[in-house]
Amino acid sequence: MIEVKNLTKAYGNFTAVKGISFKAERGQILGFLGPNGAGKTTTMRIITGFMPASDGTVEIDGLDIFTNSLEARRRIGYLPETPPLYSDMRVEAYLRFVAKLRGVKRSAVDNAVEHALEVCGLTDMAHRICGQLSKGYRQRVGLGQALIHNPPVLVLDEPTIGLDPRQIHEIRELIRGLAGERTIVLSTHILPEVSQICDKVVIINDGRIVLEEQIKEIPVGTSLEEVFLHAIAREGHVEGASPEETLEEVGAGHSGA
Amino acid sequence: MRNTFTIAGKELQGYFVQPVAYVVLTVFLLLGGWFFFAMLRQFDEMVQLIQMMGQSDQLKQMNLNSRVIDPLLHDLSIVLVIVMPALTMRVFAEEKRTGTYELLLTAPIRTGEIVAGKFIAAASFTLIMVALAWIFPLILIIFGDPEVGVMFAGYLGLALLALSFVAVGLFTSSLTQNQIVAAISSFGLLILLYVISWPAEAGGGIVSSVLTYLSLPTHFSTMTRGVIDTSDIVFFLSVIVLALFLTQRSVESARWR
Numbered sequence: 001m002i003e004v005k006n007l008t009k010a011y012g013n014f015t016a017v018k019g020i021s022f023k024a025e026r027g028q029i030l031g032f033l034g035p036n037g038a039g040k041t042t043t044m045r046i047i048t049g050f051m052p053a054s055d056g057t058v059e060i061d062g063l064d065i066f067t068n069s070l071e072a073r074r075r076i077g078y079l080p081e082t083p084p085l086y087s088d089m090r091v092e093a094y095l096r097f098v099a100k101l102r103g104v105k106r107s108a109v110d111n112a113v114e115h116a117l118e119v120c121g122l123t124d125m126a127h128r129i130c131g132q133l134s135k136g137y138r139q140r141v142g143l144g145q146a147l148i149h150n151p152p153v154l155v156l157d158e159p160t161i162g163l164d165p166r167q168i169h170e171i172r173e174l175i176r177g178l179a180g181e182r183t184i185v186l187s188t189h190i191l192p193e194v195s196q197i198c199d200k201v202v203i204i205n206d207g208r209i210v211l212e213e214q215i216k217e218i219p220v221g222t223s224l225e226e227v228f229l230h231a232i233a234r235e236g237h238v239e240g241a242s243p244e245e246t247l248e249e250v251g252a253g254h255s256g257a
Numbered sequence: 258m259r260n261t262f263t264i265a266g267k268e269l270q271g272y273f274v275q276p277v278a279y280v281v282l283t284v285f286l287l288l289g290g291w292f293f294f295a296m297l298r299q300f301d302e303m304v305q306l307i308q309m310m311g312q313s314d315q316l317k318q319m320n321l322n323s324r325v326i327d328p329l330l331h332d333l334s335i336v337l338v339i340v341m342p343a344l345t346m347r348v349f350a351e352e353k354r355t356g357t358y359e360l361l362l363t364a365p366i367r368t369g370e371i372v373a374g375k376f377i378a379a380a381s382f383t384l385i386m387v388a389l390a391w392i393f394p395l396i397l398i399i400f401g402d403p404e405v406g407v408m409f410a411g412y413l414g415l416a417l418l419a420l421s422f423v424a425v426g427l428f429t430s431s432l433t434q435n436q437i438v439a440a441i442s443s444f445g446l447l448i449l450l451y452v453i454s455w456p457a458e459a460g461g462g463i464v465s466s467v468l469t470y471l472s473l474p475t476h477f478s479t480m481t482r483g484v485i486d487t488s489d490i491v492f493f494l495s496v497i498v499l500a501l502f503l504t505q506r507s508v509e510s511a512r513w514r
Contacts, residue, residue, distance in 0.1 A: 050362050071365075074365040084355070101263055
């Protein structure tokens with residue numbers, strides 16, 4: 001569904017993403033994990049067609065995001081790092097605007113807006129002005145706009161950041177409920193989040209992939225935190241160590257301890 | 258086309274919920290009223306003076322169009338140079354700063370549609386503003402006997418001038434995420450287009466005629482005198498098309514930088 005090949009992004013002298021490749025299958029929730037500044041946001045911005053890559057390709061449902069951009073973008077719902085709300089618009093009007101923008105048919109707009117309000121628990125907030133919403137509700141409206149056109153691919157950049165524990169729980173439930181047929185890529189630097197909601201984890205550090213693994217294949221008894229810290233530590237010492245090796249070592253280290 | 262109108266509709270509503278547009282409208286009309294009052298006072302005084310001296314042939318030369326409306330339109334054009342950058346500065350800059358730019362650029366729409374939609378909205382607001390300034394000629398028509406055709410040509414000139422200002426303002430706004438920078442550079446460009454013919458008055462030859470051609474007042478003045486010349490209309494339309502083209506390139510550049 002989403003295929004990233006050899007993606008590189010350089011800002012002048014600084015290379016934020018250094019040739020990463022990964023795949024997310026239909027119906028999979030992929031957790032994109034990494035410390036701050038690892039290149040998560042940059043990667044997501046390239047996947048959604050907001051900025052071009054310096055090198056490499058991204059395919060959404062077999063469509064290249066650069067050469068077949070319009071068609072590829074039609075299939076994506078995107079929640080950027082900061083929810084892209086117009087602060088002077090009311091929630092309902094905003095969702096209506098995004099629905100039209102994302103190509104929802106005129107006759108289906110009302111239903112799409114209503115559905116998004118319902119799914120994100122915003123029905124009571126429909127007539128509030130976006131600029132006056134709390135952080136949690138802003139995040140929900142952001143999520144609502146991302147899924148308003150019922151896209152097969154959802155890209156969510158740190159969907160739970162800045163929320164209180166109860167809201168985090170709600171948003172996670174919501175994302176899990178959204179999966180089904182959809183492919184979801186979400187970035188985070190909160191480790192438990194990945195093991196709780198994702199099927200697959202991709203860990204990146206300093207612009208490189210240090211681990212790409214199905215959650216269920218991570219050895220029983222190994223916490224994701226160990227995997228994460230170990231993967232990041234390995235990266236510094238051994239160039240070219242394959243993710244599998246790293247993982248086995250973690251597993252071995254754990255059982256030995 | 259649908260996308261263009263979706264954006265235009267949302268933007269136009271935006272003008273009516275934000276204070277900037279009302280301030281611009283108020284300043285424009287208040288200053289216009291003051292100029293109109295001053296011009297009319299002067300006209301009245303001169304008529305009385307000529308009557309007192311009993312020179313009836315000079316009295317016939319006193320003309321509401323050339324004595325009141327023509328200078329009024331020139332004064333209004335100066336007010337536009339100052340207020341239009343304030344109206345257009347936020348159009349792209351604010352979207353970049355608040356992050357809604359990501360929403361626009363990842364939606365399945367073309368950059369040309371975004372620019373066209375934003376121009377249509379700003380242009381509509383501007384035309385409403387110019388239309389409201391018809392109150393001054395209307396007063397003259399009710400209480401006097403001016404030539405309506407000449408005033409119409411003048412107001413057409415003012416409208417075209419204002420639309421050129423909008424296009425230039427959109428361009429500078431697309432270059433930055435700072436509204437002040439957008440406003441000041443738009444202001445600078447407009448002033449430059451106003452005074453660009455100044456060196457031409459001293460010299461001669463091809464440079465001088467080019468500079469004179471590029472000068473906004475040159476084309477505007479013929480229209481305020483009641484002459485609708487195709488070449489002047491072509492000039493204003495060229496400025497608008499060129500500025501909008503550059504805006505589209507500037508927005509599109511986010512995709513290949």
